[in-house]
Amino acid sequence: xxxxxxxxxxxxxxxxxxxxxxxxxxxxxxxxxxxxxxxxxxxxxxxxxxxxxxxxxxxxxxxxxxxxxxxxxxxxxxxxxxxxxxxxxxxxxxxxxxxxxxxxxxxxxxxxxxxxxxxxxxxxxxxxxxxxxxxxxxxxxxxxxxxxxxxxxxxxxxxxxxxxxxxxxxxxxxxxxxxxxxxxxxxxxxxxxxxxxxxxxxxxx
Amino acid sequence: xxxxxxxxxxxxxxxxxxxxxxxxxxxxxxxxxxxxxxxxxxxxxxxxxxxxxxxxxxxxxxxxxxxxxxxxxxxxxxxxxxxxxxxxxxxxxxxxxxxxxxxxxxxxxxxxxxxxxxxxxxxxxxxxxxxxxxxxxxxxxxxxxxxxxxxxxxxxxxxxxxxxxxxxxxxxxxxxxxxxxxxxxxxxxxxxxxxxxxxxxxxxx
Numbered sequence: 001x002x003x004x005x006x007x008x009x010x011x012x013x014x015x016x017x018x019x020x021x022x023x024x025x026x027x028x029x030x031x032x033x034x035x036x037x038x039x040x041x042x043x044x045x046x047x048x049x050x051x052x053x054x055x056x057x058x059x060x061x062x063x064x065x066x067x068x069x070x071x072x073x074x075x076x077x078x079x080x081x082x083x084x085x086x087x088x089x090x091x092x093x094x095x096x097x098x099x100x101x102x103x104x105x106x107x108x109x110x111x112x113x114x115x116x117x118x119x120x121x122x123x124x125x126x127x128x129x130x131x132x133x134x135x136x137x138x139x140x141x142x143x144x145x146x147x148x149x150x151x152x153x154x155x156x157x158x159x160x161x162x163x164x165x166x167x168x169x170x171x172x173x174x175x176x177x178x179x180x181x182x183x184x185x186x187x188x189x190x191x192x193x194x195x196x197x198x199x200x201x202x203x204x205x
Numbered sequence: 206x207x208x209x210x211x212x213x214x215x216x217x218x219x220x221x222x223x224x225x226x227x228x229x230x231x232x233x234x235x236x237x238x239x240x241x242x243x244x245x246x247x248x249x250x251x252x253x254x255x256x257x258x259x260x261x262x263x264x265x266x267x268x269x270x271x272x273x274x275x276x277x278x279x280x281x282x283x284x285x286x287x288x289x290x291x292x293x294x295x296x297x298x299x300x301x302x303x304x305x306x307x308x309x310x311x312x313x314x315x316x317x318x319x320x321x322x323x324x325x326x327x328x329x330x331x332x333x334x335x336x337x338x339x340x341x342x343x344x345x346x347x348x349x350x351x352x353x354x355x356x357x358x359x360x361x362x363x364x365x366x367x368x369x370x371x372x373x374x375x376x377x378x379x380x381x382x383x384x385x386x387x388x389x390x391x392x393x394x395x396x397x398x399x400x401x402x403x404x405x406x407x408x409x410x
Contacts, residue, residue: 001349022227023350100346107321107340116312123343135312135341138324140334141305144206145228 003100008164009043013104014193019133034064043163049195085112093126106134208305213369214248218309219398224338239269248368254400290317298331311339
C-alpha cells in the first residue's frame with residue numbers, strides 16, 4: 001500500500017507521514033518545487049533523518065507566477081497558498097504510478113485546506129484516495145504527539161530553512177521588488193523537524 | 206497518554222481504536238448504554254477479542270426518550286442519532302479522569318458528526334482533546350485498512366448483534382408500538398467486527 005505524501009519538512013507533514021507508516025502504508029515523501037530555489041533540500045535532509053524515501057516534484061513556473069499575482073492582488077497569501085496546494089495535489093495525483101495521495105493539513109487549518117466537495121473531486125478526477133491523517137486532530141493532540149516524537153525548530157518564516165510553498169513565493173515576490181512582509185503576516189512562526197527525539201524507538205520502526 | 210474512545214464494535218470504531226493504539230495512545234473503549242437492553246455485550250465481546258479494555262457508560266433514559274421523540278417527529282433517525290452522540294461525548298468528556306475523547310466518525314459521515322465549532326466547543330467546555338482518527342480518510346482508505354485488519358460481519362441493522370445507539374432506539378420505538386422500519390431506512394447495512402484477520406500481527410502489538 002504505497003502512498004505519496006506532500007512533504008515540507010515541517011511538523012505537520014512529518015507527523016502525518018509517521019502516522020501513515022504506523023498504520024501500514026509504504027510512505028513516499030514528495031516535496032514540490034518550482035525550480036527557482038533549492039529549498040526542497042531542507043525537506044530532503046529531514047526526510048533522510050527520519051528514514052523516509054524522498055523525491056522532488058517540479059511544478060511549472062506559471063503556477064508560482066499566478067500565485068504571486070493572487071497574493072499581490074489580495075495583499076494576503078492565503079488564496080495563493082491554497083492555489084499552489086491544489087495544483088500540487090493534482091500534479092501528484094495525476095502521475096500514473098500514484099494511487100494514494102496525502103498531506104499534513106489539519107482540522108484547525110484555514111489554508112491550505114480542501115473542503116469535502118474538493119476532496120471528493122480530487123479523488124474522482126484522478127482515481128486516487130486522498131488521506132489526511134491530521135484532519136481529525138486538534139492542536140493539543142498534534143502538540144503532544146510531535147513533542148513526543150520530534151526535535152522541532154520553530155522560527156519566524158523569514159528565517160527558517162524550510163521547503164514549503166512560502167519560500168519560493170517570498171523569493172519571487174522579492175525578485176519582483178515586492179517586500180514579502182507586505183503580504184505575509186509579521187510574527188508568522190513556522191516549524192521544521194530536525195530529527196527523532198532521542199530514545200524514541202517508535203518512530204524508527 | 207490515555208484516551209477514552211466511544212465504541213460500538215463496528216468497523217469504524219474498531220479501526221479508529223487500532224489507529225489510536227498504533228500512534229501511542231493507551232486506548233480505553235467505552236460503550237454507551239441506556240440500560241434498556243444489554244446490547245453493549247456485543248461491543249464488550251469484540252473489544253476482548255481485539256485486546257482492548259472496555260467499559261460501559263450508562264446515560265439517563267430521558268436522553269433516549271427525547272431521541273425517540275425527535276425520530277418520530279422527523280420520521281427519520283438522523284437528528285436523534287446526532288442528539289445521542291453529542292450527549293454521549295459530553296457525558297464521557299465530563300468524567301473527571303477523562304482528558305482525551307475520541308470516536309470513529311469519518312469524513313463521509315453525515316450523522317453523527319460534529320462540525321468544527323461543535324468540536325471546539327466540546328474541547329473548551331470540558332477541557333479535553335477530541336480526536337477523530339478517521340476524519341481525514343475516505344471510504345476507499347477505510348475499506349482497505351479494515352479488510353486488511355479485521356474479520357467483519359455485515360448485515361441489515363435489524364438483524365445485526367451490535368451495540369450502537371440504533372439498537373436501543375429501535376427497541377424503545379417498538380415498546381411504544383412504533384415500527385422502526387417507519388423511521389429507519391430499509392436495507393440499512395451495518396458492520397460488526399468479529400476479530401483480527403488471521404495472520405495479522407500488526408493488530409496484536
